[in-house]
Amino acid sequence: MRSLLLLAGFGLALSVPAAGQPSPLDNVLKHVPDDAALVVVIPDTDKLVAGLAAFGKAIDVEELATIDKQKLIEDLQESELFETLAEVLGSVETFALALGPSHEEPLAILSVRDPHALAMFKLAIEVEEAAAPESRDEFAKVVGNVVIWGTDEQFVEAAASASGKVAARMRKELGSLGAGNNVLLWIDVPAWKAQIDQAMMMAEGFLQMGMAMAGPEAEAGMGLWKWMFDSCRTFVNETQVYGAAVRIGADGIFGADVAKFEADGKVAGYLKKARKSQADLLRGLPDERAAIIFGCEWIVPEGTETLSEMMLKAMLAGPPAETQPADQERAAKIKRAIAAYGQLSGYNGAIAFAPGGKGIPAAGLYMTKNPKLLMQSMQSLTEVGMKMMGAFAPGVSVELTRRQETIGAVQADVCTFVFEAEEEQMGDMLTAMYGESVTLYVAPHPEGVLYAQGPADTAREQMSKLLAGGGKLSKNQEVAAALKTISPKPQMCLLVDLAPVFEWGLRLAGAAGGPIPEIDMPEQTPYIAFGFYFERDTMRAELWVPAPTIKTVIEAIEEAEEAGESGPM
Secondary structure, X not given: OHHHHHHHHHHHHHHOOHHHOOOHHHHHHOOOOOOOOEEEEEOOHHHHHHHHHHHHHHHOOHHHHOOOHHHHHHHHOOOHHHHOOHHHHHOEEEEEEEEOOOOOOOEEEEEEOOHHHHHHHHHHHHHHHHHOOOOOOOEEEEEOOEEEEEOOHHHHHHHHOOXXXXXXXXXXXXXXXXXXXXXXXXXEHHHHHHHHHHHHHHHHHHHHHHHHHHOHHHHOOHHHHHHHHHHHHHHHHOEEEEEEEEEEEOOEEEEEEEXXXXXXXXXXXXXXXXXXXXXXXXXXXXXXXXXXXXXEEEEOOOOOOOHHHHHHHHHOOOOOOOOHHHHHHHHHHHHHHHHHHOOOOEEEEEEOOOOOOOOOOEEEXXXXXXXXXXXXXXXXXXXXXXXXXHHHOOOEEEEEEEEEEEEOOEEEEEEEEEEEEOOHHHHHHHHHHHOOOEEEEEEEEOOEEEEEEEOHHXXXXXXXXXXXXXXXXXXXXXXXXXXXXXXOOOOEEEEEOHHHHHHHHHHHHHHOOOOOOOOOOOOOOOOEEEEEEEEOOEEEEEEEEXXXXXXXXXXXXXXXXXXXXHOOO
16 A cells, blocks of 8 residues: 555656646656666755755764755766856756766756746856857756756757657656655666676676686586576566665665566566565564564465575586585485475574674574475585585585484474684684584474574574564564564565674674774664565565664764774774
8 A cells, every 4th residue: 555655646746747837857857868778866956955964964974964955966966067057056946867878978957946047057058158169068058947968969959859758757667666755766777788788797707717716616606606697687688677766864764776677578477476475574583683684485386496496506506526426315415405495485584693792693484384394405405515615615614513402392403513714814704703613403393494593502592482482573662663664565674783783894804804993882773674575577675774873883983983093903
């Protein structure tokens, strides 16, 4: 219901003129050139400036708190012509930048409310044209109350005579982003295919070179990276349009985006099969605050290859390093594991960093109707994965021990991992991340398989809590409040408490050899919330970042900088 209301509201905002007249936004959009393939729009400059100023006050950043419209637009588009026209900048209602693949610089389109300011701009254009007509590097036109400015004269002329077809597409394709946003982005993705393909080819080439230089073990992991690049390439090539929006205010920053795919492509084909789960994404997790909380679940028809299956096939497709009989046994284990992970409908987890402690304590639930098969496959996959460690972490080996332990009335599988690194610094980083060893508890659950990992005592304690049941993390007051900042019923959600994550990052940087400043960080900050949604041929996401969280991080960074300037840390 909320999504429908947002769609309706934004559609009205784009299409209904005030008092029967075209709105400033309409006037700007109709002059977006027909060959533009990327457009950034500020629908209401007054609201954006007010939002930025309120946000600046909330996070105690003077430069934002005192921002005005003239400074905002000058920062967005530096120009000698604009710098001399303060009155024009002060009366801009709507502002847009447009760019096409064949143009090097964007075009600015502005709706100006003050007739006197428009007259001044026309005079400035005449002066500019008369002063040095052969050496001009800026071009401008005024059409009604719309100013068009750019460095490409043909692009400026194209905007003056635009047909409005880009505006029509934007109204249709940005609707799901909702009303009330301060900045909008629209991209015709196929128009940028050549540039995107070139960038991806370069990135993949650099990765292949790096893997080859790292040695044969690292090259064995290239299958996973190739799958990731191929999947990304398919995803981008089938994307027809991408849109994004941002809203800024005293309470924080809200962002949303949407991608629409080819109706008969692979991505849309998978999305059409996926069915949204009505179950709680965080079910099974104890009611305890954690640094990172995540959950995802959607259901596909039996026989559909899931993302987990695809990734496992790519990850485990590296060349075997054993003799022929062992190869066959390894292949059988991989086949069973892939079949088991293909039955997963989702998973969740909570990560709680202990202040000043080592390790990454995590606990959660793998959601499946066949927990026994999954537990057996997890054992096999663990063994295979340890033997392939060198493919994904060159110079690192793992010693694995396994046992069984009864917790309450449930028998759990227990694995302990001890990492060995050839380089001392890598060993220090692994210890900082995981502690001296990592213990993993796995146990059956009515809805799947429970897991808890981290230092041995912490992992066992977490598994005991999971098995005790009754956990309703989604009903936790702080978690519930964070989830309300995004639309309900996502297929994937993520909550992040930046304070412990920031502290953990500093500790890891210290293990890597960097200085660690002493910072008085709070124990927790309001959650950042992320939601991911899809239906048929569309994917969308929402992000909420509270102002108090941003303020805390800014203060921590400033404190770290001051500590660095005052001397060794």
